[in-house]
Amino acid sequence: MEITHVASLGAGVIGASWTALFLASGRSVAVHDPAPQAEDGLRRYVEAAWPTLEELGLAARGTPDALRFCADARAAVEGANFVQESVPERLEVKHTLFAEIEPALEPGAIVASSASGLTLGQMQPGFSDPARLVLGHPFNPPHLIPLVEVMGNDATAPGVVEDALRFYEAVGKVTIRLNREAPGHVANRLQAAVWREAIHLVQQGVASVGDVDRAMWAGPGLRWALMGPTALFSLGAAGGLQAFCDHFRDTFNGWWDDMGAPVLDDETIAMLVRGAAEAAGDESHDEMAARRDAMIADLRKALRPHRG
Structure with missing residues (x-):
């Protein structure tokens, strides 16, 4: 139809x-x-x-x-x-x-x-x-x-x-x-997992809200716009994903054990709001949204020859 x-x-x-x-x-x-x-x-x-x-x-x-x-x-x-x-x-x-x-x-x-x-x-x-x-x-x-x-x-x-x-x-x-129901579906669960650890890093004093965000867009965020995490890690070793996992399994298991489980209580939300406002500086909400949309459009145009 x-x-x-x-x-x-x-x-x-x-x-x-x-x-x-x-x-x-x-x-x-x-x-x-x-x-x-x-x-x-x-x-x-x-x-x-x-x-x-x-x-x-x-x-x-x-x-x-x-x-x-x-x-x-x-x-x-x-x-x-x-x-x-x-x-x-x-x-x-x-x-x-x-x-x-x-x-x-x-x-x-x-x-x-x-x-x-x-x-x-x-x-x-x-x-x-x-x-x-x-x-x-x-x-x-x-x-x-x-x-x-x-x-x-x-x-x-x-x-x-x-x-x-x-x-x-x-x-x-x-x-x-989606083959079966899961709260939050797929992509929201992925970004929720990343945000949870971003909050944990700030709570533990590892980095500021702005620097955690900067670490994302200047680092893995660029790669994730191109390929998913499993595909990218398969490129992380000459022998492909099996070789990568053989080499880094203990490393990742240790990182996962050390990751936190923060909750969005009033104190945590206030911490995030203060940190986000500090990182945004004088840029308004509407200005930030317009900049986001312009960057998405530019990225899609740049990737078009490679996506078909």
Whole structure:
């Protein structure tokens, strides 16, 4: 099934970014968000994102004019082949929304949730028939970060996950398929593990918040933009991954034993907020976000010849 019209439910940071990407890909998009001023904020977001999408060659077939804002969720999903749900991460909110839209869904329409903390199994009871609900979790911002994690389970109809994967790849995403549920999915768990040790290093006085961040972007972060950790370590010894593990197994086991398990209590959060503010200096939140987006775009352009 060719998906030409999409519904985007929720126009916050994630929903607005999804909307920009769907529009850029040449699809028409109907959006609903009940928040006051949501439509104005969404249109400003799309307008700001569009030059970068054009710069990346992702907007050749699209136009911002294919956006329609709807007063209610049922109206937004009518006629849509694909629905991307990005409403607040509370089960009661999602369940209420799913019950509202289910009678208005097109036959065969796929509903994908952007949920990062909730699992598919937790969300499915919001539908009387969850056969066409999948997890479609992006990384922020979705119009710039290619990754989307997709999952179905035994309650998902055959072929739905495959159709969702094909759609995401058609709009320029890089997909991975989750084989079973895990809180936080895959990528969030990876970055949570790194952040936990980053916090531990600061708590132990090894380095400041700013220097730990600097160690990441100037060191392994550069390599991780190119390849995953296992592939990179396989290049760390002439004999490949087996030789690397044979040489460094005791080293890594010792490091893992020494790593901490901090918690985000009030004291730790205050420490991180102070350290992040010191590292940011005079740069505002919006300025930092704009710099991040510009660097992501530049990195994607640089890597394009090597990604195909």
